[in-house]
Amino acid sequence: MKKISVNCRDCESKDCSVMRYCDEKWLEFLNQRKKVMSYKKGQQIIYERTTVDGIFFILSGKAKVYKTGVGGKQQIVRLAKSGDILGHRGLNKMYWPISASTLEDSYLCFIEKNDFETILKNNSTLTYQLLLFFADELVLSEEIARDLAQSSVREKMAAALLKIKNVFSPGSGKSVGVQLSRQEIADIAGTTKEQVSKNLADFKKEKLIQLSGKDILIHDIERLKVIANHPCS
Amino acid sequence: MKKISVNCRDCESKDCSVMRYCDEKWLEFLNQRKKVMSYKKGQQIIYERTTVDGIFFILSGKAKVYKTGVGGKQQIVRLAKSGDILGHRGLNKMYWPISASTLEDSYLCFIEKNDFETILKNNSTLTYQLLLFFADELVLSEEIARDLAQSSVREKMAAALLKIKNVFSPGSGKSVGVQLSRQEIADIAGTTKEQVSKNLADFKKEKLIQLSGKDILIHDIERLKVIANHPCS
DNA sequence: CGTGAAGTTGATGCTTCTCAAGCGAAGTGG
DNA sequence: CCACTTCGCTTGAGAAGCATCAACTTCACG
Numbered sequence: 152m153k154k155i156s157v158n159c160r161d162c163e164s165k166d167c168s169v170m171r172y173c174d175e176k177w178l179e180f181l182n183q184r185k186k187v188m189s190y191k192k193g194q195q196i197i198y199e200r201t202t203v204d205g206i207f208f209i210l211s212g213k214a215k216v217y218k219t220g221v222g223g224k225q226q227i228v229r230l231a232k233s234g235d236i237l238g239h240r241g242l243n244k245m246y247w248p249i250s251a252s253t254l255e256d257s258y259l260c261f262i263e264k265n266d267f268e269t270i271l272k273n274n275s276t277l278t279y280q281l282l283l284f285f286a287d288e289l290v291l292s293e294e295i296a297r298d299l300a301q302s303s304v305r306e307k308m309a310a311a312l313l314k315i316k317n318v319f320s321p322g323s324g325k326s327v328g329v330q331l332s333r334q335e336i337a338d339i340a341g342t343t344k345e346q347v348s349k350n351l352a353d354f355k356k357e358k359l360i361q362l363s364g365k366d367i368l369i370h371d372i373e374r375l376k377v378i379a380n381h382p383c384s
Numbered sequence: 385m386k387k388i389s390v391n392c393r394d395c396e397s398k399d400c401s402v403m404r405y406c407d408e409k410w411l412e413f414l415n416q417r418k419k420v421m422s423y424k425k426g427q428q429i430i431y432e433r434t435t436v437d438g439i440f441f442i443l444s445g446k447a448k449v450y451k452t453g454v455g456g457k458q459q460i461v462r463l464a465k466s467g468d469i470l471g472h473r474g475l476n477k478m479y480w481p482i483s484a485s486t487l488e489d490s491y492l493c494f495i496e497k498n499d500f501e502t503i504l505k506n507n508s509t510l511t512y513q514l515l516l517f518f519a520d521e522l523v524l525s526e527e528i529a530r531d532l533a534q535s536s537v538r539e540k541m542a543a544a545l546l547k548i549k550n551v552f553s554p555g556s557g558k559s560v561g562v563q564l565s566r567q568e569i570a571d572i573a574g575t576t577k578e579q580v581s582k583n584l585a586d587f588k589k590e591k592l593i594q595l596s597g598k599d600i601l602i603h604d605i606e607r608l609k610v611i612a613n614h615p616c617s
Numbered sequence: 618c619g620t621g622a623a624g625t626t627g628a629t630g631c632t633t634c635t636c637a638a639g640c641g642a643a644g645t646g647g
Numbered sequence: 648c649c650a651c652t653t654c655g656c657t658t659g660a661g662a663a664g665c666a667t668c669a670a671c672t673t674c675a676c677g
Contacts, residue, residue: 218530221613226530240523243516248523271515275508278515282504283476285518290473290481292525297451297459299533300574304633333656341533343634348657380454537665566624576666581625 157187157210157260164210164234164260169284172277177270184266190253196237197251203241205263209233212257213319213329216240216249217338225250225338228292230318230329239285242268254329299341302380308350309378311340312360316369325361325368390420390443390493397443397493400467402517405510410503417499423486429470430484436474438496442466445490446552446562449473449482450571458483460572461525463551463562472518475501487562532574535613541583542611544573545593549602558594558601 159182165171173181187210190196196207199219209231216229216237228249231237237259241247271278298310312327315336320328333344333351340347351367354360359375361368369375392415398404406414420443423429429440432452442464449462449470461482464470470492474480504511531543545560548569553561566577566584573580584600587593592608594601602608 218526220530220534224534226526226533228526228529240519240526242519244519244523249526271512272508275505275511278508278511279504282511282515282518285515285522286473286475286477289518289522289525290477292522292529293451293459293461293473293482296461296525296529296532297453299529300459301453301457344656345635345658346633352657577624578626578667579665585625 158182159185162210162260164208166234168208168234169236169277169281170208172274172280173270174274174277177274181262181266181270184262186261188259188261190257190259192253192255192257195250195252196259197241197247197249199248199250200246203238203244203247203264205261206239206241206267207237207251208260208262209235209237210258210260212259213254214251214257215254215335216251218249226341227335227338228295229288230254230315230339232319236284239281254331254335304340304342304346305350305353306378306380307340307342308336308347308354309375309380311336312354312367312369313372313375313379314339316372325370327367327369330365391415392418395443395493397441397467401441402469402510402514403441405507405513406503407507407510410507414495414499414503417495419494421492421494423490423492425486425488425490428483428485429492430474430480430482432481432483433479436471436477436480436497438494439472439474439500440470440484441493441495442468442470443491443493445492446487447484447490448487448568449484451482458571459574460568461528462521463487463548463572465552469517472514487564487568537573537575537579538583538586539611539613540573540575541569541580541587542608542613544569545587545600545602546605546608546612547572549605558603560600560602563598 159165159170159178165178170178170181190212196214197216211233213233214231214235214237215227216231217225217227219225231251237251238247240249241264271281298307302310315329315331316327318328320326331339333347336347337344351360351362354375355362357374359369359371359378361370392398392403392411398411403411403414423445429447430449444466446466447464447468447470448460449464450458450460452458464484470484471480473482474497504514531540535543548562548564549560551561553559564572566580569580570577584593584595587608588595590607592602592604592611594603
């Protein structure tokens with residue numbers, strides 16, 4: 152966990168994150184208080200049910216946020232990329248309600264809870280924008296809940312692939328933009344790794360996707376959307 | 385939908401809702417702008433995918449918030465009682481991501497979106513508290529998602545009963561505090577009305593609950609918690 | 618009472634999980 | 648450099664859980 156030095160004023164991630172709504176002089180405060188930390192791929196960032204100490208921003212890299220159920224089964228509730236805030240679920244909590252770990256080597260910005268709350272209380276625009284962000288997150292989470300409850304494995308698999316690509320490679324490229332294990336895809340879709348294998352094989356036969364090494368290429372995004380069958384979105 | 389008159393300053397619901405953080409003078413603004421409306425049991429309040437016009441507070445009564453899936457299947461994502469805010473999911477949205485309807489005859493307070501946004505922008509404490517409320521809601525929603533994905537029907541039924549009681553009758557009384565149809569319980573637990581019947585019958589045989597007319601009485605809340613098997617909470 | 622809606626219960630079949638065997642790629646040590 | 652191990656992935660068979668369907672009962676309400 153070596154530290155590197157980045158000034159918040161020059162931080163590239165800032166522009167696309169919610170922190171772009173932060174006042175100049177409080178950005179300097181953030182700059183002095185933050186710590187930049189390096190994480191290896193697969194390293195755990197947040198441990199469920201331990202004390203909430205602060206929040207993170209992803210400077211570079213990728214991460215998954217998940218809840219652990221009985222038997223250690225994981226349900227991934229969010230995928231995060233550079234610029235994204237991480238750990239905002241702990242704002243009103245003593246203990247972390249979720250776990251998080253990296254999907255790649257990453258640099259994270261850490262800021263202590265008290266410091267972040269100070270910034271929030273002095274930046275009403277930032278607070279308001281963060282509120283709107285939370286509203287969006289809530290809507291997304293409830294979409295996940297409905298789909299997990301009502302959709303077939305095939306539908307959930309299609310939705311999972313679209314969701315992954317949407318976060319990590321939203322452009323016109325075919326790659327989903329990240330390397331995930333079958334188990335991790337299962338933890339997103341809410342099924343088992345065996346079902347992931349079978350459904351990926353099916354999609355491949357139907358020429359909807361292509362499996363290229365560890366990567367997944369999406370060939371027919373429109374038909375995947377039809378399969379995913381989202382009433383909205 | 386007859387209108388009744390209630391002054392925000394004297395509103396009993398205010399004390400337990402997030403609006404207690406609202407500044408006095410803006411409470412008067414709210415008072416002039418709000419509309420109080422009467423709803424019959426089962427009446428729909430919010431129609432999914434229609435234009436967001438404002439938000440509601442429950443003055444008296446009870447409501448359910450749900451998402452509609454393919455085939456009209458409903459997933460209840462929240463239960464609300466008097467004092468609760470309703471429709472905050474629409475804050476950052478053009479169209480409602482959810483539906484809502486009453487579970488009893490209710491009085492609701494309506495305030496237009498622009499007016500509420502004005503209040504938020506002038507009440508940083510309220511905004512901050514609402515932010516914390518959203519953080520809690522998000523954590524709850526993600527617990528729902530994990531449970532829907534990983535739990536058996538029996539576990540989800542136990543969890544659903546605890547959740548219902550927790551909202552509508554959090555005290556030491558045995559009643560769950562609300563009359564729901566089997567279908568509605570199924571829409572909370574993420575199963576079918578037949579499974580609800582069967583599992584309620586099982587719970588009754590095991591002396592965990594008692595069915596008294598339309599009400600459900602919980603006799604052994606501790607064992608229900610064990611069955612629900614929540615890692616936390 | 619009579620009618621319709623809601624709830625109960627049992628039989629059936631499908632979906633999906635689990636388990637197990639086989640495979641290939643990557644890493645390790647001799 | 649090559650056996651050997653390990654790990655993740657694939658594929659199939661079997662079993663279990665759950666939804667669906669249907670018949671029946673109960674309840675509410677005129």
